[in-house]
Amino acid sequence: MTDRPAPAAPTSDPTAVPTVRLDLDGDLVDLTRALCDLPSVSGDERAIADAVEEALRAYPHLEVLRDGDAVVARTSTGRPTRVVVAGHLDTVPIADNLPTHVVGEGVHAEIWGRGTVDMKAGVAVQLALAAELATPTHDVTWVFYDHEEVAADLNGLGRLSREHPDWLAADFAVLCEPTAGGLEGGCNGTMRLEVRLEGVAAHSARAWVGRNAVHAAGEVLRRLEEYEPRSVEVDGLVYRESLNAVLISGGTAANVIPDACVVTINYRFAPSTSVEQAEAHVRELLDGYDVVVVDAAPGARPGLDDPAARDFAAAVLAVTGGVPAPKYGWTDVARFSAMGIPAVNFGPGDPLLAHKADERCPVSQIAVSHLALRAWLTA
């Protein structure tokens, strides 16, 4: 916009995009809402990353680093242990559910809107503690990253682990994904497979000349329906598995015997099971069929037998009064796990409301999460 006078900018850098100033020392509800109301759909995180970076640079106890739209801020007080507390800045597309609004009062108050659960309330807790805690009991690396809600190869945490692994070095990690304020350890692995059934095409008026590939899928579906998913205890948590046909497609026209049918299967397997073991398990169940693994990601053990994790669990649970539970969905804790860093999920918001049009987060969960993390880092 060089042909018009520049608007009054909040920064002295004339090329900077004007940003909202985030108040990290103020009210957590206001901070959560300010984060939600900034544009931040995956791929459009520039403004929110700029706002986060600018706000953190105001605190001299933090060293602030930037890579693309990921921001890292860390203390260096010489503690013997370092922990990562991480969250992503992006959201799925809005569904006519912004700007945020608050419904109810006091302990019943909830913030409604896209991102309140997944995961701006968690990011608000991170930012407030990053600003406040100049001398935490562990040195802390606060990580805010981009592109979590889209294809895995775009993931900002993955990019940091490849390009700046030293930025993520730590003894333990907390991912502030929504867990309704409880502690969820590790995550199941996930694998996508295709069962490809072949037949012989024929005119449907002379079906006996052909062989029906869709009919052949019946036995595959029957085995899946009869299958009893396992529940597997790992490090004291019980992981419930899932094995499902998620897509099916077959046939070419209403007057042709189908010569092909593809059943896509999703297997969520316990973190004690390797990708190879998971594949072997599905192949055994579907013995005799053409099974192809399309993609797979191992799970993450809860790591609750690690001393750092045990301390975290004790500190958090003293505040929340809950017990650790397994995480079923695949989350970025598996990226820490792959780097050899024990990691857990802990954050405000009901994960079942993530990505929903009626996404909303109880204010009380934000407060409790803040208290619990603060207790751990000041104990």
Added chain:
Amino acid sequence: MTDRPAPAAPTSDPTAVPTVRLDLDGDLVDLTRALCDLPSVSGDERAIADAVEEALRAYPHLEVLRDGDAVVARTSTGRPTRVVVAGHLDTVPIADNLPTHVVGEGVHAEIWGRGTVDMKAGVAVQLALAAELATPTHDVTWVFYDHEEVAADLNGLGRLSREHPDWLAADFAVLCEPTAGGLEGGCNGTMRLEVRLEGVAAHSARAWVGRNAVHAAGEVLRRLEEYEPRSVEVDGLVYRESLNAVLISGGTAANVIPDACVVTINYRFAPSTSVEQAEAHVRELLDGYDVVVVDAAPGARPGLDDPAARDFAAAVLAVTGGVPAPKYGWTDVARFSAMGIPAVNFGPGDPLLAHKADERCPVSQIAVSHLALRAWLTA
């Protein structure tokens, strides 16, 4: 093209499209090839209809009628009986298989190319006999129609039956669709149904929260696979039925438990079974499921107990040496059947080669079909 001099036209009408002249008194192979080599994909039948009309108008024993791209030519010698001999002028799109060529010699010769089977060889036999037989033993209405290979509502024979039913009035009809020179009676009916399965969507990492609609399709496919199709004798011919899943589609994404799955079924049922009976039969097999009939067309009884049909069968089979067989695919004989006119299929060419890239017709079958029809109409 009013801005350029008109080319020398083979007709005195300056607005007519120049056409190929068809020689109805010459060699059947040449006539078949000339018909194939004219443009005639469904919707583009103008040139071939013009050529057929012009050729037939040369014979004073024929009254020639025209409706769109359908041509009707009939004798009126005062015979007590009238028969229709019908064929369609259009083909499915070419597959790099035109112009025609002849492979082999003598009794092994075959004409290769689009339309040779479906059904220009049959049309050539019709045209040659229409030209030759000024006083057939039955009065004959020769019908050449458009749009057989496309949506039923465009079908030229259907249009004639609605707009000029008197043109089709007859005691018996022969449709010169390919039957490899054998006599095929009637046709099976056809019905398309959808089985709609519902589930409850859920994240595939928490499958137990949902209900899998694709898994539920397994039992539907199992019943279809176990089903033993019936064979039903009608008027002395045995009709083999088919009941098949022809399409299946379910699921929305690889991480979501499917909440819907649709199985499309095609049922080909014997001509003694009504549409209502066919529907009831499928509903009984799939009891407990949400079954919806999408469309249906009744079959046609072979009508071989009709005296005219019996005479035809006797005359034809004396030449071909074969026995009548059922027709499995739905053909336009069902349109005659619906008008109360017994009808059979009889024509050169293997129906399994229709619509194929290697479509080809034995010259010997053209000759035998010509002889058999000629014997019947001169006996």
